[in-house]
Amino acid sequence: MASSDGNDYFKRTSLFWVVTVTVAVGYFSFTVFAPEKIPFDHLGPFGSFCRYLVDNHADLMYKGWWAAFAVHVFEGIYALKVCRNKGISSPTTRFLWFFQTFLFGFASLGLLIKYDPKRLKKH
Template identity: 65%
Template sequence: MAKSDGCDYFKRASLFWIVVVTVSMGFFTCTVFVPEKVPFAQLGAFGSFCKHLAENHAGFMFKGWCAAWAVHAFEAFIAMRMCREKGITNSTTRCLWFVQTLLYGFASLGLLLKYKPVHPKQR
């Protein structure tokens, strides 16, 4: 069986983090852009707090939303650098790391940071 040299290493983020980040960023996006569609009353105290923020601090919420995506984008570029440093040269695999990290942030980048490539022993 052939062993990979690590140039195409990819690991999907856990389903838990995929769901948590997707729901959280989706809720944040809806709260910022279409707060009239969000059922704040059904979310109890959390909904009341979010409604207050959406109604009274819309500018701050928008800046926070932009900052959240900026952080994810920054992490995605860090993932590209980490791919290079860890010897992941396959362009498709690097693209997968970039997109996954852009969407799920540190839940993806953490997997890449933990990856320790095995380098062949040199004589």
């Protein structure tokens, strides 16, 4: 079995976070950009709350969406810095970390931050 020096370490985030973040960001995006497509009446108190936000705070939600987008971009860029600091030098692997972190935020970045290349080399 070939051993790796850690320059290509990548771990996919859990399915739970993939589904949770995808649904949450998708719902938020639809609420901001296409609220007429959301059946607020069928979502109970949560739908009423979202309808209130759309009707009374659409501008704030729009700015919040772009803020969340900017945070995800920043997290992706920070993931590249963490890769460099941890010795992950493979361009493909660094791209995977950037892309996964951009899509799923801290659910991905947390995995990268937890990675300890020194511990891996002891085995």
